[in-house]
Amino acid sequence: xxxxxxxxxxxxxxxxxxxxxxxxxxxxxxxxxxxxxxxxxxxxxxxxxxxxxxxxxxxxxxxxxxxxxxxxxxxxxxxxxxxxxxxxxxxxxxxxxxxxxxxxxxxxxxxxxxxxxxxxxxxxxxxxxxxxxxxxxxxxxxxxxxxxxxxxxxxxxxxxxxxxxxxxxxxxxxxxxxxxxxxxxxxxxxxxxxxxxxxxxxxxxxxxxxxxxxxxxxxxxxxxxxxxxxxxxxxxxxxxxxxxxxxxxxx
Numbered sequence: 248x249x250x251x252x253x254x255x256x257x258x259x260x261x262x263x264x265x266x267x268x269x270x271x272x273x274x275x276x277x278x279x280x281x282x283x284x285x286x287x288x289x290x291x292x293x294x295x296x297x298x299x300x301x302x303x304x305x306x307x308x309x310x311x312x313x314x315x316x317x318x319x320x321x322x323x324x325x326x327x328x329x330x331x332x333x334x335x336x337x338x339x340x341x342x343x344x345x346x347x348x349x350x351x352x353x354x355x356x357x358x359x360x361x362x363x364x365x366x367x368x369x370x371x372x373x374x375x376x377x378x379x380x381x382x383x384x385x386x387x388x389x390x391x392x393x394x395x396x397x398x399x400x401x402x403x404x405x406x407x408x409x410x411x412x413x414x415x416x417x418x419x420x421x422x423x424x425x426x427x428x429x430x431x432x433x434x435x436x437x438x439x440x441x442x443x444x445x446x447x448x449x450x451x452x453x454x455x456x457x458x459x460x461x462x463x464x465x466x467x468x469x470x471x472x473x474x475x476x477x478x479x480x481x482x483x484x485x486x487x488x489x490x491x492x493x494x495x496x497x498x
Contacts, residue, residue, distance in 0.1 A: 327390055331397040334417065339410065341418040342390075345440060346383025347371035348421040348466040349485045351459035365457035365490065369425050384465050391473035403475045405467070405486045407452045419466050420444070420487040423456060443491045456490035 333340050350371055351363055362370030370376055391403075394417070403417045404410035410418040422440040447454040467481035 323386065323390065324393070327393045327397070330390075330417075331394055334394075334398045334401050334415075337415055339413070339415050339418065341410075341420060341444065343420040343422040343440060343444065343489070344383055344387050344466070345422045345424060345436070346379040346387070347376060348383075348387075348419070348488075349459055349462040349464045350380075351461060352463050353460045363457045363459045365488070366423075367425070369423075380465070384469060387466055388469040388472055391469050391475065395473045395475055399474075403470055405464075405481075405484050407450070407487060419470070420451075420489065421457070421466075423488055423490040425490070425493070439491050440489075443489045447489055451487055451489060454489055455487050457488035459485055 330340050330342060347363075351358075351361065353359065353361065360372045362372065366376075371380060398417075401416050402413065403419060404413070405419060407418065410416060422443065424436050424440055424443075444451060462483060462485040464482055464484050464486070466486060467484055470476060471479075471481050
């Protein structure tokens with residue numbers, strides 16, 4: 248899993264790479280919190296037993312563009328420590344996972360397993376999507392459980408407007424970096440994901456790229472399992488999905 252971590256503080260966002268995401272502008276949208284950290288987690292598929300839980304993440308100061316790169320096996324715990332520290336300081340955190348966080352359960356049984364609208368040629372139910380879903384789900388559950396243990400009174404959000412109004416807590420979202428949008432390393436993929444998120448501010452919901460009929464929320468199930476809520480609506484609530492634009496080979 249790799250993580251991109253961005254901080255937004257006190258001034259308008261100017262994404263460093265406009266080719267990474269389609270810019271959404273809405274002057275009437277509510278201003279995001281003066282200090283916001285956004286993270287995107289990308290799992291690494293397990294090849295050997297001793298690689299389980301390995302992590303790639305980057306922490307970026309936005310708009311300065313300074314990025315810390317992190318690679319290693321135990322850093323999933325360091326990620327949780329960093330997120331918990333920000334929450335403890337009263338900083339709202341937007342944490343995204345690069346794996347399917349909700350899936351459709353259509354009424355028509357012949358459409359079970361079909362792609363979510365917006366996924367294109369990379370459906371959740373085929374190839375890399377299934378591997379990302381299963382591994383990412385347990386990693387997300389671990390992260391959310393350890394975060395809950397450290398921050399037992401904080402709130403979790405799937406709705407940007409509610410999170411923005413609260414100015415605190417944990418906002419969960421899905422990042423979608425397809426093959427043509429990827430960089431050369433996992434940690435650079437993480438930077439692409441957080442650039443996509445910051446480019447969508449101040450109202451990332453307008454850039455949502457994927458929907459689902461009768462969604463079953465896997466991240467909602469992980470949140471319930473981790474003790475963030477006892478509201479069964481978590482299981483039916485989709486989250487924001489931001490899809491990075493394809494990279495320009497000539498850039």
